[in-house]
Amino acid sequence: MASKDIHDILLVEDDPGDAGLVRIALRRSRHVCRLHHVKDGGEAMEFLRRTDGHGQAPRPDLILLDLNLPGRNGHEILEEIRADTTLASIPVVILSTSGAERDIKKAYALGASSYVSKPMDVEAFTAAIHSIEDFWFGTAQLPS
């Protein structure tokens, strides 16, 4: 089992519909997670650096990052996280609608921990979120 009882997940997603699906999937999960939802890259960096009203923000155990975001896109956020030595060790899972080869290659090149295409139907979506949780909070060892 994992070393922590409650896992903090930062979801960077501008679409409330998708964010809701993630929330529903986590609610049905066997892991205990706290979901923190931010809507764009700027807010994500404020959360991670605990600035601008995010002073009490926990350090997330996992970041779920959408690519298609308003303003700076997911690739740019990923690059910024990996460039920041205090944040670089947090696993970042890209969660995107895009299955384009160039998006996938670029994400891995920038240091994404994994890349998951959002499945079309809700069962598959829930299953994908559960498998992400199972891997990162069950199988994998995370930095404490």
Next chain:
Amino acid sequence: MGLAVLRAPDVTAGTMPKPRERIAARLGLLFAALAAILIGIMAVAVWSLWPDDADRSLGWLLAGLVPLLVGLSFLAGLAIGQRVDRRLAALDGPPPPAAAEWWSDPLGLDAALAGLARQFNLSLCEVEQRGRALVSNAERVAQMGSAERDLLTGAGRWSDEFHAILGLVPGKCAPSHAVFLEAIHPGDRAEVAEILRATCAEGGRREDDFRIVRPDGEVRMLHGRIDVSCDAAGRPVRLEATLQDITERKRLENELDGLIRELWRSNEELEQFAYVASHDLRQPLRVVGSYVSLLEEELMGSLGGESLEYMGFVRDGVRRMDRLITDLLAYSRVGRVIGDAPFAMGEAVEAALADLQIEIEDADARVTVAPGLPTLYGDRGEMERLFLNLIGNALKYRRPDQPAQVSVECEDAGDEWLFRVCDNGIGIAPEHAERVFGIFQRLHARDEYEGTGVGLAIVKKIVDRHGGTIRVEPREGPGAVLAFNWPKGPRQPEPES
């Protein structure tokens, strides 16, 4: 008389008298004239010195006077002829130096020959003029003007077309470097002047494109070539130049460049569109579909028959829309990433069959593939997709009352391969044989057979891109035959690995 005899062998024979013969003839004639005069003088002397006046014979006088008269009149004739010759020669041009004095050509043979030579020169001139006219015509057709210049004397000549290209009128200007440079666009003048100077100084060949401004202000683009030849000592002696008006060519080239740029831009836009379609269009669709499913889940039990049906329509619409977008993307991506290489056709077909395993089992189908499929040149992934679509169609459009039979056949058709995918399904009516390859073209109601109508459009695009052709072959009896040709070699040969 004597003259006629002496001239006869030369002129009537029509050959040039040799110099030695000419001198012999002239001397013989002179000596004959002198001898006649001498004889005349002696005869007159005998007559005048006769001792007895009464006995003085008139015969001696005549014997003296006749040769004298003959000799003198001959000399007078020579002198008059010489003067006439000189007058004529003065009209035609400088006299030949050898015939300056009458005694060098007492019979006028040289003058006659000179006349012949002049005629010969005249015809030469005519031939040359006709040649020039021909060259000038050719230059006009080729829109290429030529110029030449003797670098030692500075004498130069521009062809008519050379003048025409520069917008000048032949004869209205003296061909010179200065006039030429004057015609060149100020922006290019220094460069061309430098090329002219350097080539005239060192010899060799140079080419350049430059603009000119014609006297009427029109700017034209020219291609010029200059070739300076040197003598044995390496001194530049002769300049030859050609000019060609390439304004039209340049304009077409620029137009072509513009079109290519435009094509690149529109290709990039298309790629961007494909990306947006894959991402942005599917995103809201997914949300709709997912929440309809969640609603269904939550309301399960409380929903009536009609409401359930409506839910079903929404889910079905979402799923269809998603397939349309996916298929449209697949269509637009054919040929976008080209990985052409030799590949084993058999492997591509096997891979497609492996992907279709579930469909084959569902249809209880028997698929036969001709043995010994060849190695083809092209994109293997696209070939896989091609068979995925063709065999997939054969399975989908099967007759419900009998098991599906699909066969993949191959035939050697000279410089290309001919492939056929045959089935025993519902077939394609001849009037739809062309239509089936259109994008989003469907022949059946959606509740009969599922599909977006993109499959065969993708197949056709793949075949077209590889230089082949595809068609529906007419068939006796049930089923459909889709036949396509595939070129044996790549359009540009590449070494096989």
